[in-house]
Amino acid sequence: MKTGFFSKIAVENLRKNTRLYIPRILAEAGLLGCFYILLTLALDSRLSEALGGSYLKIFMMMGTVIIGLLSFILILYINRFLMKQRKSEYGLYNVLGMEKRHIIRILFCESLYTSIISVIAGVIFGILFYKLSSLLICRLLRAEIVAGFYYLNIVTVIIPILIFAVLDLLAFFVSCVAIYRLKPVELLKAKQAGEKEPKIKWIMLILGVLCIGVGYYISLTTQSPLEALMLFFAAVLLVIVGTYFLFITGTTFVLKCLKKNKKYYYYKKHMPAVSGLLFRMKHNAVGLASIAILATGVLVMISTTVSLYSGADDTVNTHYPQHLYLSVNLKNGNEVASVPSDRLEEIVRKSADANGLEIKSVTGEKSLTVSYLMQDGRLLTKTEVSGGYDMENLTNVVYITEDTYSRLTGKRLSIDPQEIAFCRIITASYHIGDTPTSLTIGGEKYHIKEQLDYFPVDVSSGMIVNTFGIVVSDEDILSGIYLAQKEAYGEFASEYADRIGVSFTDEQAAFANGKALEKDITEKIRSLPYGELQYNLDTKWEALHNILDMYGTFLFLGILLGFVCLFSTVLIIYYKQISEGYEDRERFQIMEKIGMEQHEVRKTIGSQIRLQMFLPLVTAAVHMVFVFPILLKLLNILMLSNTMLFVICTVITFAVFACVYTAVYFMTSKIYYKIVH
Amino acid sequence: MEILNVSNLKKTYTTRLGGNHVHALKDVTFSVEQGEYVAIMGESGSGKTTLLNLLAALDKPTSGKIILDGNELSSVKERSLATFRRNNLGFVFQEFNLLDTFSLKDNILLPLVLSGTLVKDMETRLAPIVQSLGIDEILSKFPYEVSGGQKQRAAVARALITNPKLILADEPTGALDSASSADLLRVFEQVNKTGQTILMVTHSTDAASHADRILFIRDGVVFHQIYRGESSNEELYKKISDTLTMLRTGGERK
Numbered sequence: 001m002k003t004g005f006f007s008k009i010a011v012e013n014l015r016k017n018t019r020l021y022i023p024r025i026l027a028e029a030g031l032l033g034c035f036y037i038l039l040t041l042a043l044d045s046r047l048s049e050a051l052g053g054s055y056l057k058i059f060m061m062m063g064t065v066i067i068g069l070l071s072f073i074l075i076l077y078i079n080r081f082l083m084k085q086r087k088s089e090y091g092l093y094n095v096l097g098m099e100k101r102h103i104i105r106i107l108f109c110e111s112l113y114t115s116i117i118s119v120i121a122g123v124i125f126g127i128l129f130y131k132l133s134s135l136l137i138c139r140l141l142r143a144e145i146v147a148g149f150y151y152l153n154i155v156t157v158i159i160p161i162l163i164f165a166v167l168d169l170l171a172f173f174v175s176c177v178a179i180y181r182l183k184p185v186e187l188l189k190a191k192q193a194g195e196k197e198p199k200i201k202w203i204m205l206i207l208g209v210l211c212i213g214v215g216y217y218i219s220l221t222t223q224s225p226l227e228a229l230m231l232f233f234a235a236v237l238l239v240i241v242g243t244y245f246l247f248i249t250g251t252t253f254v255l256k257c258l259k260k261n262k263k264y265y266y267y268k269k270h271m272p273a274v275s276g277l278l279f280r281m282k283h284n285a286v287g288l289a290s291i292a293i294l295a296t297g298v299l300v301m302i303s304t305t306v307s308l309y310s311g312a313d314d315t316v317n318t319h320y321p322q323h324l325y326l327s328v329n330l331k332n333g334n335e336v337a338s339v340p341s342d343r344l345e346e347i348v349r350k351s352a353d354a355n356g357l358e359i360k361s362v363t364g365e366k367s368l369t370v371s372y373l374m375q376d377g378r379l380l381t382k383t384e385v386s387g388g389y390d391m392e393n394l395t396n397v398v399y400i401t402e403d404t405y406s407r408l409t410g411k412r413l414s415i416d417p418q419e420i421a422f423c424r425i426i427t428a429s430y431h432i433g434d435t436p437t438s439l440t441i442g443g444e445k446y447h448i449k450e451q452l453d454y455f456p457v458d459v460s461s462g463m464i465v466n467t468f469g470i471v472v473s474d475e476d477i478l479s480g481i482y483l484a485q486k487e488a489y490g491e492f493a494s495e496y497a498d499r500i501g502v503s504f505t506d507e508q509a510a511f512a513n514g515k516a517l518e519k520d521i522t523e524k525i526r527s528l529p530y531g532e533l534q535y536n537l538d539t540k541w542e543a544l545h546n547i548l549d550m551y552g553t554f555l556f557l558g559i560l561l562g563f564v565c566l567f568s569t570v571l572i573i574y575y576k577q578i579s580e581g582y583e584d585r586e587r588f589q590i591m592e593k594i595g596m597e598q599h600e601v602r603k604t605i606g607s608q609i610r611l612q613m614f615l616p617l618v619t620a621a622v623h624m625v626f627v628f629p630i631l632l633k634l635l636n637i638l639m640l641s642n643t644m645l646f647v648i649c650t651v652i653t654f655a656v657f658a659c660v661y662t663a664v665y666f667m668t669s670k671i672y673y674k675i676v677h
Numbered sequence: 678m679e680i681l682n683v684s685n686l687k688k689t690y691t692t693r694l695g696g697n698h699v700h701a702l703k704d705v706t707f708s709v710e711q712g713e714y715v716a717i718m719g720e721s722g723s724g725k726t727t728l729l730n731l732l733a734a735l736d737k738p739t740s741g742k743i744i745l746d747g748n749e750l751s752s753v754k755e756r757s758l759a760t761f762r763r764n765n766l767g768f769v770f771q772e773f774n775l776l777d778t779f780s781l782k783d784n785i786l787l788p789l790v791l792s793g794t795l796v797k798d799m800e801t802r803l804a805p806i807v808q809s810l811g812i813d814e815i816l817s818k819f820p821y822e823v824s825g826g827q828k829q830r831a832a833v834a835r836a837l838i839t840n841p842k843l844i845l846a847d848e849p850t851g852a853l854d855s856a857s858s859a860d861l862l863r864v865f866e867q868v869n870k871t872g873q874t875i876l877m878v879t880h881s882t883d884a885a886s887h888a889d890r891i892l893f894i895r896d897g898v899v900f901h902q903i904y905r906g907e908s909s910n911e912e913l914y915k916k917i918s919d920t921l922t923m924l925r926t927g928g929e930r931k
Contacts, residue, residue, distance in 0.1 A: 197778075197819065266786065266796050275778045590774045593735075594835070595763030596791055597756070 006102070010109030013089070019578070019671070020085060024078050025118045027571050031071040032122025032164050034564055037133050038064040038557075040126075040156040047134055047151070051143045055553045063557045067564060072167060074568050079171040081575045083178045085582070091184045103179055108172065115168040119161055126160070127152070133556075140309070140552035198282040200256060201249045208245025215239035219630035226465075228633035235630060239623060240293055247289035251281040251615075272591065272604045273611075280580070280612055287576055288616050291569050295620035295661070296627070298565040299653055303624075304631060305558030307649040309551045311642050316547055320540040322363070322501035323510050324348065324517075328525055328535040329495055338498030339528070341366070348502050351520040355513045358505040363408055367457045367497050368399045368478060370485045374466070377436035381488035395466040397441075398425070400457055401478055405471045408456035415449050415473045423452035423469035439470075442484040446472075457499075499536075514541040566657070570664045573613065577668040580609065581675030588676050602673075609672065613665050617658060624650060680842055680874050681709040681732075686741035688727050701727040703897035705741070709843070709876060714869040716888035717878045718917070720924075724897045725878045729847055732876070733766060734758055746842050763788055767836030767844040771851035773828045775820040781831045782816040788839045806834050810864060826857030833864060837873070844868075846877040850884050862887045882921065886914040895924060 014021055041047065042060035093103050130151065138145045215238035222228045255278045259265050265274060281288075326348060328339040341364030352359050372379035374395040405421070406412050413421050420439065438447050455469030472478055486493040504510040510517070518537060525535050584605060591601050628650070632643060686705040689698050702724045709715050719725045730736040732743060734750050743750040745765060753761045768774075775784045785807070789799050807813040810830045820828055829849060836844050846865070850858040858881070866887055869875055877888065885891050887910060893901040901924070903916050 262796050266790050266799060268791055268793055271783065271787070271790050275776075275783065279778050587776060587778070590776055592759075593768060593770070593774055594791075595759050595766075595788055597759035600759070600791075 006105045007109045010106050010113060013106070013110055014113060017086070020082055021114060023571055023574055024075075024082065025114055025121065027078060027567070028071075028075060028115075028118035028164065028168075029121035029125055030567055031067060031074065031564065032119060032160050033125035033129060034560060035064060035067045035071065035163070036123060036126030036156060036160045037130050038067060038560070039159060040130055040151060040153065041133065041137065043153060043156055044134070044151050047137070051138070051141050051549070055550050056137070059553045059557055063561060066561060068163060070564060070568065071164070074571070075167055075171055076174065078571070078575065079174060081579065083175050085579065087178075087182065090179060091182055094182065094184045100179055100182070104176055107175055107179060111168060111172040111175070115165065118168075119164055122164065123157060123161065133560075137552065137556055140555055141548050142552075197278060198249075198252045200253050204245045204249045205253055208242045208248075208250055211238045211242030212246060213242075215242060216626040219627050222630055222633060225633045225637045228630050229637060232630055232634060235627075239627070243292055243619065243623075244286065244289045247281070247292070247615075247619075248285040251285065252278065255281070268600075269604065269607075272596075273608050276587075276604070276608045277611065280608060283583075284576060284580075284612060287572055288612065291572055292616035292619040292623070294565045294569045294572075295616055295657065296623040298562045298569070298657060299620060299624050299650070300627065300631065301558040301565070302562040303646070303650040303653040304635065305551070305555040306653065307642075307646040308635065308638060309555040310649070311645050312544070312547050312551050314642060314645075316540060316544045320543055322361075322503045323507065323540045324502040324504075325499055325538040326502070326521065326536070327497050327499035328528075328533055329497075330530045330533050338366070338496050339530075339533075341498050341500045344498070344500045345502075347521060347524045348500065351517055351524060352502075352504070354520055355517045357510055357513060357517065360503040360505045362503075363501045365400065365404050365408060365457050365497075365499050365501065367404070367499070368482055368494060369497065370397050370399070370481065370494050371395070371465075372397060372441075377438065378440040381442070381485055383488045393466075395468060398455065398457055398467065398469045399478055399481060400469070400471055401475055402471055402473055403475075405456060409454075413450060413471060415471065417473045417477060418445075418447060419449040419473065420446045421450040421452050421471040422448045423455040423471075424467075425455050425469050426465065426467040442481060444480075511541045511544075514539060518542075566660060569661070573661075573664055574668050574671075576613075577609075577672040578675065581672040585676050605676070606669075609669065610665075617661055620657075621654065624654065678711040679708050680711045680713075680746055681876070682742075682744040683707050683732075684742050684744075686728070686731060686743065687739045688724075688731060688736070689739045700897050702731070702738075705894070705897070705899055707892060707899055707902075709874060712869070712872045712874055714865070714875045714887070714889045715877070716885035716891045717876065717894060718880070718882075718885050718891055718921070719894035723894045725894055726847070728894065729845060729878050732843075733768065733845055734762055760792075763791060764839060765842045767839060767841035769829070769832050769836050769844065769846040769849045771848035773820070773825075773832045773852070775828055775831060775835075777820050780817050780819055781812065781823065781827075784820070784831055785816075785834045785838055788835060792839070802838055803834075806837050809867070810834050824857070825853050826860055829853060829857070829861050830864065833861075833868070837868065842874065844873060844875045846875060846879075848879055848881075849877065850879065850881055858884065882914060882917045885917055886910050891917060891920075893920060893924060900924065 038060045042057050042064060048056055090103050090107075093106070094100065134151070135145060215235045218231050218235040218238070222231055255274055258270070258274050259278075264270055326344050328344060330339060345362050345364070348362070349359060370381075372381060372395050373393045374380075375393060379395065379397060402413050402415055402421075415421060422439070436448070438445055440446070452469065452471070457469065472481070482496065518539060521537060522535075525533070588601055588605065592598060596604075632646060635646060684706045686702055687700075688702040689700050691698055705724075705728060717725055717728065727736070731738050731750075734753065737751065748761075748765075775781070776787070779787065782803070785803060786799050789802070794802075804813075807816060810833060812827060812830050812834065815823055815827060820831075823831075829852075833849075849865070850861055853861060862884055865875060865877070869889075875888075877884065879885055889905050891903045891913075892899050893903075901920060903913070903920060905913055908916065
């Protein structure tokens with residue numbers, strides 16, 4: 001037989017099965033497009049230059065890998081589904097006298113054509129949407145839009161094509177195995193075989209309940225961000241496993257209980273639905289659990305990234321009450337000293353003048369940050385602790401004098417030498433217990449006179465460690481503490497931080513001239529006649545740039561991956577509805593013959609499908625509610641503390657998702673009814 | 678008492694593009710007495726299935742009347758047709774048509790559940806029927822776990838449970854082996870003895886020879902009928918074969 005013959009049959013087959021193949025082609029094209037976009041964003045040197053973004057490359061690369069894995073799973077899933085639907089067709093060829101190798105030739109042509117169409121469509125889609133994506137990235141990162149983003153790199157075109165070609169080839173081989181296993185006689189009988197009612201798998205049920213329970217428990221009870229970070233992935237894993245287990249066997253359990261209740265079960269509306277669902281869930285549990293997990297994933301990704309991004313300005317404003325912070329330390333042999341603040345102020349004023357910026361206010365702050373281990377209301381240095389110690393008890397304390405405090409806040413505390421004012425700045429671990437009424441530092445006991453809500457010195461070290469702020473009465477006490485820690489830690493001891501904070505009258509001008517100002521200040525410091533020095537110049541614009549760089553990249557990735565997950569969900573729903581339709585057709589007809597009215601049949605089947613389809617959505621909502629507390633803790637690490645913003649973002653994301661889901665459900669159920677009738 | 682009266686029934690199918698008319702039933706008239714066991718025989722394409730579909734109210738006649746226990750089928754409203762069917766007719770199909778998601782018990786109870794019967798009443802009705810059909814031991818099994826004969830018994834039980842006025846059986850032995858067939862025909866006889874009216878469409882001479890009366894349909898008309906009279910099953914079998922031979926060799930109507 002000639003090749004032309006097979007390819008003709010293949011084309012005809014594809015045409016006949018557009019209902020099955022169009023979504024497959026769309027899926028592959030979409031995935032390839034996203035893959036292309038992420039890969040190109042990662043490798044586009046002009047873009048990373050324009051953005052100066054360091055996160056972009058790494059996160060886009062990560063995204064590429066994720067999309068690759070997702071494509072792998074999804075395409076093989078669809079392929080398996082297609083094979084299942086078309087088995088009888090291939091079986092018929094076999095019965096009509098075609099050899100299996102001939103069928104495989106047809107299959108090869110089919111695979112080749114779909115693959116070529118998908119890949120070409122995907123590349124076109126990717127190239128078209130690349131410009132949009134790069135514009136979106138620039139917008140999100142508030143970078144200037146550089147003209148000429150028509151970036152075309154042969155490498156970023158070839159790689160996705162190769163990867164997806166290999167993927168298609170793999171799918172083809174899997175199908176070949178299925179064809180070789182095909183026994184036409186079985187095909188003819190298969191429909192009549194019937195199948196066993198699912199049994200309750202008790203061990204799985206108990207494990208499922210345990211996994212979900214423990215996962216939720218972790219989320220609800222974890223208090224500190226540090227623990228949240230460590231336990232989050234464990235909780236996610238537990239909930240995923242639990243979801244699968246509960247979908248597989250929990251549903252069977254509930255339905256069997258309903259069935260045992262005769263009064264409930266032997267009722268017109270319940271009997272067909274309960275026993276129908278029992279079998280449906282057996283077939284679909286894994287798919288539905290996957291939908292539930294994907295849905296939860298979409299919700300988590302989009303709601304967190306959106307709230308992080310939209311909270312970026314807020315975050316920077318809280319952490320940077322002033323525009324510029326500068327501290328300089330001199331190193332003279334083993335002696336380290338801060339350059340006094342009036343000296344620093346002078347440098348900044350000169351540079352500001354040179355750049356045409358008007359200074360609104362300057363505050364000087366002298367602080368000392370010391371690490372301790374906290375034990376029973378005592379702050380201990382390393383030498384005071386015997387034996388090993390627990391990271392949980394590690395505590396940083398930032399000291400300032402009352403004088404500095406009142407200068408920065410304008411408030412007087414009037415504390416005595418035996419008293420301190422205390423503020424919890426970061427609580428990473430709640431092991432340290434409630435705030436005591438007194439603290440022992442270096443053998444001296446200090447009474448806590450006042451609890452402060454706000455500590456004027458910024459300590460954003462980027463570390464998730466318990467951090468307290470303590471205001472002491474005067475310079476003498478501070479230097480006592482300084483000397484004590486100097487003795488304990490030796491060359492690792494902390495130094496005073498003499499820092500000034502500067503505000504400019506015109507914020508926009510400061511942001512615009514920021515780079516030049518920084519350069520000027522840096523040069524001036526370098527030319528100071530002191531030998532070796534360390535300086536720390538921390539500006540609000542730089543912080544905003546960094547945070548936007550990170551969260552903007554997060555958001556872009558969140559949106560893209562969110563869309564891909566949503567798309568996958570839609571696809572799984574679509575194929576589910578189709579396969580259900582073919583399975584239900586016969587059942588439908590029997591019920592009508594026995595004397596169930598058509599609209600009744602429609603109603604019971606409709607309610608089963610609705611229940612089955614909306615179970616994942618409800619599950620996702622429940623997961624979201626329970627995962628919320630731990631997500632909030634994690635966002636705290638990323639410096640987002642606006643709970644309301646996160647709640648709103650989550651609710652909106654869920655609402656949008658539910659609408660899309662429902663719309664997809666209604667569209668696909670039309671196809672379902674068409675098949676059934 | 679007459680339970681079913683069919684007069685001048687006609688059914689014409691028109692092909693989709695118009696033009697061609699196919700006369701499935703030309704002019705069928707017959708009646709069935711209460712408690713009678715009637716078999717309808719005919720070649721493929723003779724109009725048997727069309728007749729059965731019309732009797733089951735699954736399809737509407739082009740003209741003519743069907744009166745079941747005093748009710749004219751065409752006067753039953755479309756909406757209550759399914760209920761009417763459920764309350765007055767019992768069906769036994771060639772392919773059993775048991776739902777594979779239900780146990781035999783649930784399959785048998787399904788019509789009662791659909792009618793909204795109380796659970797208590799269901800049990801009291803179920804017991805005698807399944808006992809007389811000999812399937813009380815296997816009620817909790819699923820259709821795929823039992824033999825074809827047992828499936829068909831369950832289907833008969835399902836047909837009987839609503840106390841229908843008429844049982845319509847469409848080739849009930851068609852998917853059974855000879856032993857199960859013989860078995861099922863005994864069941865039908867036994868059911869008929871309790872006063873149940875049965876109308877059976879069949880190809881099988883053996884199946885038909887158990888009936889009280891056999892109607893032969895050819896080319897859309899009732900061509901011939903045989904009464905059992907005093908004959909035994911074997912004698913009736915002989916008569917039926919002779920008639921079939923005659924029909925096949927194209928003999929004229931007697």
